[in-house]
Amino acid sequence: MVKNRKIRRRSNCSLTKSTKETDTSTASSKDPTPLDDPADSDIHAALPESQTIGQGQRGFPDRVYLLASVIFQNNHLEKPAAHRLVNYGKDRGIPLPEVSDEEMQCTAYELAFNTFKYQELLENIMVHSRFYLTQPMPDDQMSLAVVILYDFQDRKFLPRKHKGKEEIIQEVRDVENYLLRFKTKLAASLACYRIKHHLLSIECILPESVKMKQERSKRLPLFTWVNTLKSSHDEVRHLLRSVGFSQVRSVEQLEGQTFCQDPHCGDILVFPAQRKAQLYSTKLLSDRKLIIQDKSCSLGPNAVCSVLPEEGDVLMVGCFSALTVSHIASLIAEKHKAHSNNQPKVCVCVSDRTEAQREELQQAVFTMDCKNVKLIPEVFQSLNGFDKRLKKVCVILLTPKCSVSAVSNPVEMILQENGDTNLLQDLSQGSIAQSKLEALVAQQRKDIDHALTCECRTTGSHVLMHTHLDTHHVISVLNAQSLSPL
Structure with missing residues (x-):
């Protein structure tokens, strides 16, 4: 009482x-x-x-x-x-x-x-x-x-x-x-x-949109991709089975010590979220044979690989991590392993990164065993289709800065993919200030225009844009260009 x-x-x-x-x-x-x-x-x-x-x-x-x-x-x-x-x-x-x-x-x-x-x-x-x-x-x-x-x-x-x-x-x-x-x-x-x-x-x-993303993030499974530069799909599956994991057919069946192959990206293996510590105990993660990364970051690399011809290079522009660069390099090397002496290169624009960040990126891709990555220090807008380094570029993967408004766990995404941490306060309230959205869209238009200019001077090339925006934000950018987002 x-x-x-x-x-x-x-x-x-x-x-x-x-x-x-x-x-x-x-x-x-x-x-x-x-x-x-x-x-x-x-x-x-x-x-x-x-x-x-x-x-x-x-x-x-x-x-x-x-x-x-x-x-x-x-x-x-x-x-x-x-x-x-x-x-x-x-x-x-x-x-x-x-x-x-x-x-x-x-x-x-x-x-x-x-x-x-x-x-x-x-x-x-x-x-x-x-x-x-x-x-x-x-x-x-x-x-x-x-x-x-x-x-x-x-x-x-x-x-x-x-x-x-x-x-x-x-x-x-x-x-x-x-x-x-x-x-x-x-x-x-x-x-x-x-x-x-x-x-x-x-x-x-909390706002409903924030609560929904918070709840969704708790239910998300753990996505990984196989680094074929250090291992193979068969070896990784064999090692997983040897420590008690069993493969199931779909994400809906994930429970306990199980994993499955992603239905959209063949190199992705999916696990229950609570199995992260157990995966580290297998050394697959520490040996860089299996890489944990949000599935949304893997869509761009897989799309690039699907349209890249045998003798074409890739140009990466925008916000991305060393993991994304390495993923593209791994997929390309696996696809073109029959031509090991003349593999396509992954050219990466790093003008917006400090010298220390460039060294960190270079060291990271080296640790992943990537030998087909080349850093380009110049600003993307200063490059043109006549640049000798871009002579063989057939695909431009554009990953512009965006509001990550479609991501359930924005902190992890922004930190991992070199995003804008100044957006976190807006994201915590479920909406982005209109002025910030307009600035992001303006920069995206600028990057798209230049990418299309480079593309027009390179026969048979493609421009792919990858963002983590809600759909209605993407449409406002794409109405002015005949370009499809990933």
């Missing part, structure tokens, strides 16, 4: 806009609740059992929070002063902290992306709990506070679990300690918000 009274009292709370108060007693107050306060059980009683800690996650390394906070600071939605609950300072365009670990970088972007989704909710929690009003933190640390708060509530306000020796970033630890001292009030504010708005979970406040 006591718990019920507490819950009813919290349900009368309202999350309204507040400003920092000048009252000295309020400004200097601290939340006296200790970390193991039994009142926490009341807060958890107000939360449905369905809200559990995501995949047993108990926090991230300090550097993940720091990187995520800078991403949030540079791209968060800045509201008009009259509607602003939390001030994050005026700094934008802050250089990102150096992170060499790709998994850690991806985790930080995912954390920032989730914080974008719930920015308004998290700000309400900080204001209503009086955390924002009473903690002695400068505005430029509020991005770090809101990022840590998102993760804090995601693990039901349990303290972070540290693993062995970790890098300590004092700024992160200080902000985390402020939040820990306020955990009871923060949890109460979240419970109050959910009760007031009748939310079974915080996901209920």
